[in-house]
Every structure is written in C-alpha cells, then in structure tokens.
Amino acid sequence: MKKIINRAKAPTPKFFKVLRTVGLALAAVGGTILAAPIALPAIVTTIGGYVAVAGGVLSAASQLTTTDDSQ
Incomplete structure (x- = not known):
C-alpha cells in the first residue's frame, strides 16, 4: 500500500500527464x-x-506511471 502511495506522489512524465487530462475529460463527458x-x-x-x-x-493508470531514475 505504501508503494502505491509513493508512486502516486512521484513525478509523472509529460506524455502521461496529457493522457491523464484526456482521461479526465472522457470521464466528464461520460458522466x-x-x-x-x-x-x-x-x-x-x-x-x-x-x-x-x-x-x-486511463486517468488512474496515467497517475501511477512514474519515471525510473535509478537506471
């Protein structure tokens, strides 16, 4: 559980920020x-x-996507 919270707080790559915004718009249209x-x-x-x-x-998956700086 702690790992999921840390992933949600971590920086999100730009591409996935755009996908998150598209997902929120789709959810709003559907609602x-x-x-x-x-x-x-x-x-x-x-x-x-x-x-x-x-x-x-789409929004949830995009929010939990992070960059891996350990490589």
Whole structure:
C-alpha cells in the first residue's frame, strides 16, 4: 500500500500527464451523458457509461506511471 502511495506522489512524465487530462475529460463527458436531464436512447446511455469508466481507468493508470531514475 505504501508503494502505491509513493508512486502516486512521484513525478509523472509529460506524455502521461496529457493522457491523464484526456482521461479526465472522457470521464466528464461520460458522466454528463449519464446525468443528462433528458431521455436518451439506451445505446447512448450505455456508451456514456463505457466512456466514463474508460476515462477513469486511463486517468488512474496515467497517475501511477512514474519515471525510473535509478537506471
């Protein structure tokens, strides 16, 4: 557990910072689709759920990616 916390606090490479931002945007779009106040077709709601999950996973994986300076 301590190793995961240390990885989350470590510097993130620039490429993965960009991916993290894209993931957050996807999660926001998916959440907006799911929380839409109008009735949407079932396929749109399903896709919105998948986009939200994919964005969350992308953001989490990108945050835990660090550079290895020990080499």
